[in-house]
Amino acid sequence: MTSRDGRTFGHISGVEVGAVFTSKAGLAEAGIHVQRQAGIHGDQELGAFSICLSKGYEDNVDRGNTIVYVGSGGQDEDGKQISDQSPDSTANKALFVSFETKRPVRVVRGVNDDNVYSPSQGYRYDGLYVVDEAKMKEGKKGFKMCTFTLKRIDEEGQKAIPIRRTLTASKLAKMRKKARTG
Numbered sequence: 001m002t003s004r005d006g007r008t009f010g011h012i013s014g015v016e017v018g019a020v021f022t023s024k025a026g027l028a029e030a031g032i033h034v035q036r037q038a039g040i041h042g043d044q045e046l047g048a049f050s051i052c053l054s055k056g057y058e059d060n061v062d063r064g065n066t067i068v069y070v071g072s073g074g075q076d077e078d079g080k081q082i083s084d085q086s087p088d089s090t091a092n093k094a095l096f097v098s099f100e101t102k103r104p105v106r107v108v109r110g111v112n113d114d115n116v117y118s119p120s121q122g123y124r125y126d127g128l129y130v131v132d133e134a135k136m137k138e139g140k141k142g143f144k145m146c147t148f149t150l151k152r153i154d155e156e157g158q159k160a161i162p163i164r165r166t167l168t169a170s171k172l173a174k175m176r177k178k179a180r181t182g
Helices: 024-030 090-101 169-181
Strands: 040-043 047-053 066-070 105-110 123-138 144-152
Touching (some): 024 123, 040 090, 047 066, 090 123
Parallel strands (some): 047 105
16 A cells, blocks of 8 residues: 555545554555544644544543544643643644534544454554534543544445454353353
């Protein structure tokens, strides 16, 4: 694949929904999400092209086809929220613009042990979403957060988002019991 700038609304030609990448560098080379660190790739006048959902913010909620995504900013170098987010930062403004325009946003999920929709390794392109709601909201730590509700666009032939199964102690106990009783 050749290097692409990712400044496209919608799918990137030649990249299937469900494609897995081993690194953010691979995502960038494919043009899916070109930001190596930031979770939002966008333009404050045109809107957001893509987001990468991973461990970043405790206020994120991933329900598969619906995501409550927290914007960027207000964290210290250790990832602790220490101040309000600004709706005027370039990244957050891009998602607010996407709410107004309803242009599709590419969603990538990265590893997150607390999220059953995240891949077990690497990064996965999970298709197109639309920003259905955008607002400032008080977060879990009491700071004002830019909060965006994204809904997956239902496309013909699109596969469901894979669910990473986790083996809990209770599941393991049931499996052992079943194995003993035959």
